[in-house]
Amino acid sequence: DVIYTNKQWYQRRVRGEVFAKRSYIALAGIATGIGEISAGFIWGRLTTKIGRHGVVMCSTVINCILYYLAFISFPFDAATTTTSRATDTPIIESNIYLTLVMGVLLGLGDGGFNVSIYANLSTVFEHKPAPAFAVFKFVQSLMGAGAFLYCGSLLLPFQLAILAVTCLIACFSFTFLERFPQHVLIVLPSTEE
16 A cells, blocks of 8 residues: 555656545545445445455455556656656656555455455454464465565566565465365364363
8 A cells, every 4th residue: 555655646746636645545444444444335245145265355356456557657767766866757647546446445355355364364263263363364464575675676567576476475365274174284272171
């Protein structure tokens, strides 16, 4: 989310739109929030029809579409230079409507993964879910911290490649674990105290 809003701010500066920096970032955040809330409703209802792995696959497709839109609408050096010194030009010109669509797609894709992972964790660890959720949130936060470390030094295509590869790995891993749970050894602590 942070990388996305930084790229949007770059686009606003280049084209000189009427929105102030905070308004522009706020609109992108609101669109992402709308996507996240919509994801809860949409994916929650679709889970009964297509299953959790289907939701994750749909979320992966949505995320890949988002990554493609980011690739063609942001300059490659938007994250590594200040807006006044950027040398690359995007393939297409971004606008506020594309920004809002990308924000909603970001929320839908992220929400689909979250709905499915939370449902899976609460099913697998139904007797002691708190440690499982704690480990999940720890790993998620660790990955977010890693993204903060590289987002200012890598060009956009490399950042998007990292996102796409990890998204595909997550999709395949989740689908495998969902369809073949007998192949996974989960050691649960004893419930006797």
